Amino acid sequence: MKFSLKLLLWTMIVMAAAFGFSGFYFVNYVFERALDREAGQALDESSILKFAFETAALNVPAKYDVLQEDTTRQIASNLEAGGQDTGRMLRISDDQKQVLYAADGFTADDGLLLALDENTKTYRVIRLDDSYYIQTAARVEALDKRLYLETMRDVTEVFHDRATGFVVYRRVTVVILLLGTVLMHFISSWLTRPIRLLTRATKRMAAGDYDYRARLVSDDELGQLTADFNRMANALEDNIIKLEEEIRAREDFVGAFAHELKTPVTAIIGYADMLRSHRLDEEKSFMCANYIYTEGRRLETMSLRLLDIIVTKRQEIELQMVSAESLFFYLYDMYAAKKNMDFHFTYDEGMIRCDASLIKSVLINLLDNACKASEPGSRIDVDGYAVSEGYRFSVKDHGVGIPEEEVYKITKAFYMVDKSRSRSRNGAGLGLALCEEILLLHHSRLEIESEPGKGSCFSFILPWEDGGPAAWRSGGEGGGEV
Structure with a gap:
């Protein structure tokens, strides 16, 4: 896999992870704030209903020293009627958790009452079928009775907004990632251009083009690597040229040495053969012997000088x-x-x-x-x-x-x-x-x-x-x- 593709993939992975995490955090943060706001409104409404119920119970005629169940239902019904436009439902239970009044659709269990302490009010979020509600519970003291007032407030819209937010954010993320992929493709290609030029230079040099150099297109670390590569290539080319010159010099040396040997050896063989195969007078014999001696001395001089050169180099x-x-x-x-x-x-x-x-x-x-x-x-x-x-x-x-x-x-x-x-x-x-x-x-x-x-x-x-x-x-x- 090419380095530019690796860079592109890892960048997209990091971007996708970053957008996914930040999107989840943002949408969930908005949802929790909206849910807390709904819960606060539901608790405030529960407090108002509790106060209204207790006030209505105090207005019962004095001849009644007890709160009748019919009166309780009537007060609850009146309170329920006042909240029909808000989608709020009401339920009244006695201290034995027996339901005295419940609005149509109030189907939640009484589990919330078990978590209710003495002077407190509480709430929970429940799901019924495909809808979500905030259920509140509060203790009510009315005349001689202790009652429990529960409300249910529909917050399905809040959950729907969260789901819609996730869908929209996913779509936006996909679009951004697609655009980012295209953009990062060009950026990664631009960033890795020095590497491609360096690779091209290495291939050209491997093919024997030692004069070729990588083009310097940046002044960052990759640019420094390119400059170092070119310096290395220059040194390598110089060494190759020196080696070629040395090889050529050795070939010339061997050729010259063979040529220089040929002349005196030929003369020595010729005059030696003349001395061996012919009867010569003293003068000619001396001339032949002198030629052999002279050429032999020249061979000796040449061999000694060659030895001196070899020893001197080492x-x-x-x-x-x-x-x-x-x-x-x-x-x-x-x-x-x-x-x-x-x-x-x-x-x-x-x-x-x-x-x-x-x-x-x-x-x-x-x-x-x-x-x-x-x-x-x-x-x-x-x-x-x-x-x-x-x-x-x-x-x-x-x-x-x-x-x-x-x-x-x-x-x-x-x-x-x-x-x-x-x-x-x-x-x-x-x-x-x-x-x-x-x-x-x-x-x-x-x-x-x-x-x-x-x-x-x-x-x-x-x-x-x-x-x-x-x-x-x-x-x-x-x-x-x-």
């Missing part, structure tokens, strides 16, 4: 304070005497918070790429200096450069701008991918500026800790050049 690094000077002296020792390049190292002294071994790996990869992109003897500048965001490292070469449309691709695994140049220098296309992973662990990223034919500049910033820019000077001030 690694939890421990940051420590490291002096910038120690990093630059390490690079100087590694490259100044071993590479046929013109290296220039310039740095600001200070303490940097990082994983020294990983940052060294980043800098070594950047320097290797700079060497591969440059001709022998070219200048390569390695700089380190403090900026507002953190400590910036940069490696700048004056080599072949990178086309603008290729810049965003070079951090992808196995991507090489000049494959022939990279392979000739044992490049595997994995160095910058490894740098990117390491820098992500340090909450940084690789920035690349390049112009074909003029060279490239690779830089990254290691962000400050809570101490801000002043923290890097904790190890000393000044700078250096090696």
Whole structure:
């Protein structure tokens, strides 16, 4: 059952119960007030009749010291005649409950007399056939006799009005409930509209339409639920996009890896087969062996770099304070005497918070790429200096450069701008991918500026800790050049 239908049914049930109870209470309240009014009039009339009877008994001639039954009947008949227009009936009984006079139609029993006390009067409501009456009883002292005066007053109209009131109220209630049902149908549909829109959105998303969002049509709790659902959908869509990109990247990675394996493996198999199946002179044998060795080294380099990338992604690094000077002296020792390049190292002294071994790996990869992109003897500048965001490292070469449309691709695994140049220098296309992973662990990223034919500049910033820019000077001030 739909929520709007449940809301409609429960509202109608509550309304019906409320109208039924209030209608019964109202009609019954009016009826009781009318009945009390009739009872009061009947008791007042009984008191008047009692006074009139006693007065008439006192006017009996003095020669009679007793009240004769005929006189009693005559007085009762005269009193009865005076009340014919009001529908009131009269009955007189002696102290033995024997009826002395009764009007036509006075058929009530004498049970009310049994409830009558000494100086009191009482009444009750009785039903005779299809009519209702108020019966009153009062004690009368007339001369030497004690009599009982009873009256019956027709109040059928009061009960009829109550029955009519219930019928009218039921009809009014039915009409109001029918109109209320129609009105509540539209109200419940309007109130549950956000739920229907939310349901439609969930079905669309379940069908694969992740761009679809539920329309926000209210600012109440359902509106808040819709807004939360849309935020959840946005997060879900972002995660799905990331997963799709990750899957696509893995597929590209596997494809690139298979392609990169194919070339050296094919060369190794070809030259190995040539050595096995042909008698070659020493020069050709050395050439074949050198090709096998070179391609084997490239496979080794590629496998080690892949292992580094996998380990780096799963690694939890421990940051420590490291002096910038120690990093630059390490690079100087590694490259100044071993590479046929013109290296220039310039740095600001200070303490940097990082994983020294990983940052060294980043800098070594950047320097290797700079060497591969440059001709022998070219200048390569390695700089380190403090900026507002953190400590910036940069490696700048004056080599072949990178086309603008290729810049965003070079951090992808196995991507090489000049494959022939990279392979000739044992490049595997994995160095910058490894740098990117390491820098992500340090909450940084690789920035690349390049112009074909003029060279490239690779830089990254290691962000400050809570101490801000002043923290890097904790190890000393000044700078250096090696």
